[in-house]
Amino acid sequence: MDRRKRRTRRLLGEALLELVQEKKWDQITIQDITDRADINRATFYLHYSSKEKLLADSLEGYFDELVKQIAAKTMNKPIWENPEADEMVFAHVAEHADLYRVLLGENGMGYVINRVIDYIAQFSELQLRAGLGNIELQLPIEIMARHVAGSLFALVTWWLTNNMPYTPREMAEMSIRLCVTGTMPVKQA
Missing domain, CATH: 1.10.357.10 (Tetracycline Repressor, domain 2)
Known part of the structure; x- marks a missing residue:
């Protein structure tokens, strides 16, 4: 150019x-x-x-x-x-x-996206609180819920824009795996 x-x-x-x-x-x-x-x-x-x-x-x-x-x-x-x-x-x-x-923010392009993520995060936080009970957490539960929500939103967006190359079940399994075990590859023995 x-x-x-x-x-x-x-x-x-x-x-x-x-x-x-x-x-x-x-x-x-x-x-x-x-x-x-x-x-x-x-x-x-x-x-x-x-x-x-x-x-x-x-x-x-x-x-x-x-x-x-x-x-x-x-x-x-x-x-x-x-x-x-x-x-x-x-x-x-x-x-x-x-x-x-x-x-x-609220008046920007991200407003609707943030509303969707906030909604998912609120639900995720309720689920985490119910499922984790009195377990001592290493991170604030609000951060964990936001991570789950943001990850799910990003995966759904990617899936749709790439013409849904995986089944809903496969996407759900990958989403859960990423949230539970993260992205660090497991070293083979």
Whole structure:
């Protein structure tokens, strides 16, 4: 991509990321973005078909940089041996907290997703409390329930977008296995 295209995309991305911190997502128009970037509206459509595509492209830039930092610092260790990677993710979110609060908060794109996950987490917490009884837990039960809910939501989303390559039963078994034993591979004897 030549310099002018990179510059235009950067200006559009910066404009959108500023706007999402000022306005609700559904109130932001393409005209708002192009006005803020000081770019012609037609130019926007030469690069993107929607504000969602622009947002995804802009966020991928953040994520690409984060992945490079993680790879450099952790020497590509597997994630199950690598708490530094998760720490870097949380540090990245903290550094850009205003943006993520808007995107994932009540007025952002994540509102419906968070409502679904919250609902699953509430149910999961009830199930965990009932099933675990008085067992001393190593983690707060709220965190465990949120993990189960987020994992289930992510798996359902992946399954649907990949044309359901596994049966519901297979997906359920994999989901349970991941939540019970995690992602760390079992070493063969």
